[in-house]
Amino acid sequence: MICPKRTSELLDLHLAPFKDKDPAWEVGVSKIAGRGVMATRQLKRGEIIFQDSPLLIGLAAHEEDTLNACSVCFKMLPDTRFMCRQGCGLPVCSLCAKKKQHKTDCDMFKSWGSNEPDVANSVIIRLLCVARAINLSKDQRDLIYCLQANLDNNHRTEVRNAAKCFKNFPTDKKIVEIMNRTVAVLRTNGFDKTTDRTTDNQEFNYRALYPLFAVMNHDCIPNSYYTFEEKTNNMIVRAAVDIAEGEEITTTYTKLFTGNIARHLFLKMKKGFTCKCPRCLDSTEKGSFISGLYCRDTNCSGLVVPEITGLPHPNWNCLVCKQKSTHAQMMKSQDFASGAINAKVNSNSLRTLVHYLNEKSDSFIPSSNYVVIDAKMSVLARLAQGREDCNEELVSSTRLRYSRDITQIMDQLGLGDSLLRAQLEQQLHKEEERRAKKQQELAKKQQELADLEQKAAEADKLLAALAVAEDPAAAAGDGAAAAAAAAAAEQA
Numbered sequence: 001m002i003c004p005k006r007t008s009e010l011l012d013l014h015l016a017p018f019k020d021k022d023p024a025w026e027v028g029v030s031k032i033a034g035r036g037v038m039a040t041r042q043l044k045r046g047e048i049i050f051q052d053s054p055l056l057i058g059l060a061a062h063e064e065d066t067l068n069a070c071s072v073c074f075k076m077l078p079d080t081r082f083m084c085r086q087g088c089g090l091p092v093c094s095l096c097a098k099k100k101q102h103k104t105d106c107d108m109f110k111s112w113g114s115n116e117p118d119v120a121n122s123v124i125i126r127l128l129c130v131a132r133a134i135n136l137s138k139d140q141r142d143l144i145y146c147l148q149a150n151l152d153n154n155h156r157t158e159v160r161n162a163a164k165c166f167k168n169f170p171t172d173k174k175i176v177e178i179m180n181r182t183v184a185v186l187r188t189n190g191f192d193k194t195t196d197r198t199t200d201n202q203e204f205n206y207r208a209l210y211p212l213f214a215v216m217n218h219d220c221i222p223n224s225y226y227t228f229e230e231k232t233n234n235m236i237v238r239a240a241v242d243i244a245e246g247e248e249i250t251t252t253y254t255k256l257f258t259g260n261i262a263r264h265l266f267l268k269m270k271k272g273f274t275c276k277c278p279r280c281l282d283s284t285e286k287g288s289f290i291s292g293l294y295c296r297d298t299n300c301s302g303l304v305v306p307e308i309t310g311l312p313h314p315n316w317n318c319l320v321c322k323q324k325s326t327h328a329q330m331m332k333s334q335d336f337a338s339g340a341i342n343a344k345v346n347s348n349s350l351r352t353l354v355h356y357l358n359e360k361s362d363s364f365i366p367s368s369n370y371v372v373i374d375a376k377m378s379v380l381a382r383l384a385q386g387r388e389d390c391n392e393e394l395v396s397s398t399r400l401r402y403s404r405d406i407t408q409i410m411d412q413l414g415l416g417d418s419l420l421r422a423q424l425e426q427q428l429h430k431e432e433e434r435r436a437k438k439q440q441e442l443a444k445k446q447q448e449l450a451d452l453e454q455k456a457a458e459a460d461k462l463l464a465a466l467a468v469a470e471d472p473a474a475a476a477g478d479g480a481a482a483a484a485a486a487a488a489a490e491q492a
């Protein structure tokens with residue numbers, strides 16, 4: 001384990017610009033693993049715990065059609081001429097081309113000699129975040145070495161592949177080692193393609209390392225959540241629930257709505273550890289039944305959940321009839337359901353998907369299962385973009401229903417605040433407000449109608465009275481006379 005004291009010193013240097021004199025956190029020995037971030041005082045739900053700035057940040061360059069973004073300010077540029085005219089092989093805007101940051105990047109990449117400096121190459125652009133580690137101060141580089149890195153067989157591949165894109169790529173072992181180490185740290189605790197930090201329903205298109213955030217340990221029900229400041233890309237970490245003094249502050253490395261087995265596999269393969277949080281030790285996942293499937297016995301209406309063994313292929317038990325099933329048997333059911341639902345998710349018609357989820361899927365997969373939750377999330381995302389084949393009433397009722405379903409699962413899991421929850425609650429409020437307004441409008445229209453009816457009745461009464469005054473015979477029910485009287489009254 002790397003010394004918590006040295007890590008703290010280096011973090012203090014890194015966070016000095018925030019000038020937090022009385023931080024709500026400290027680095028200490030963790031009960032979860034090694035070292036972690038602890039609360040130094042009681043924290044209220046929603047309170048800011050800390051801010052962190054990226055020690056390293058660069059373009060993620062995952063998709064070829066997004067390579068025309070400035071490597072310094074990250075703004076998208078016209079896709080005709082965006083490469084540096086100095087021949088460094090990096091995209092840069094005319095303003096940033098004159099900045100110190102680009103001067104440093106430009107000198108380094110020019111000295112390495114890109115094979116095709118005028119062509120945007122995702123391997124080169126992606127490497128920039130890693131290569132920037134070379135020009136950090138010694139303390140900053142030490143901080144990188146203080147962070148956990150999964151030094152598996154693959155971590156050298158990226159730099160090895162990037163080397164082929166340059167004529168004079170550095171051969172100095174120390175420099176190559178800094179880059180390899182940075183790749184490993186980014187993959188373990190940074191924001192990178194291989195880290196699955198899409199948990200909070202927010203897009204983050206960079207490759208970046210936030211050192212204090214990187215020290216935080218994982219929990220499948222994290223007690224904190226983070227957002228980014230758009231201008232600076234600084235990270236703000238808040239308490240998701242009330243946190244007691246001395247309690248460890250945790251984040252999550254996995255998606256929130258995946259079952260125990262999938263999370264275990266991901267954490268084991270990508271992060272190299274086995275999670276033993278309360279959710280992972282509970283086969284019902286705190287009563288949310290995210291992994292739950294129907295019992296294979298058609299006469300039984302029980303749910304089947306995987307045993308907690310830590311094995312990749314555990315047995316499954318029915319909670320009602322207690323029948324045991326093998327992992328392979330249950331995976332057949334899960335794969336069938338996932339296939340059927342994903343086929344509808346990928347189809348063009350949202351109406352068909354909603355109909356399927358509301359009326360059909362419940363017959364072969366419990367609505368608590370993650371594949372149903374995922375499908376509902378994708379429906380909400382598509383509704384937020386508009387342009388779908390649903391009428392107003394269907395849009396409204398679906399929004400209301402699915403937002404409620406998902407917040408309910410979050411409550412069952414004991415998940416506190418998060419950006420996702422805020423978004424869902426906003427949708428709910430909007431929809432409820434819209435409904436209330438509609439109700440009001442309806443009530444108003446009904447009132448108007450009632451008023452009109454009353455006026456008509458009054459007019460009738462008046463006419464009848466007039467008729468009686470002019471011709472007492474009309475009062476006896478002479479229709480023709482009454483009509484004549486009415487006509488006379490109207491003319492008058």
Ligand SMILES: [Zn+2]
Pocket residue numbers: 070071072073074075092093094095096097
């Ligand atoms: Zn720029």
Ligand SMILES: [Zn+2]
Pocket residue numbers: 084085086087088089090092102105106107
């Ligand atoms: Zn340049």
Ligand SMILES: [Zn+2]
Pocket residue numbers: 219220221275276277278279280
């Ligand atoms: Zn866990």
Ligand SMILES: [Zn+2]
Pocket residue numbers: 295296297300301302303318319320321322323
């Ligand atoms: Zn059963």
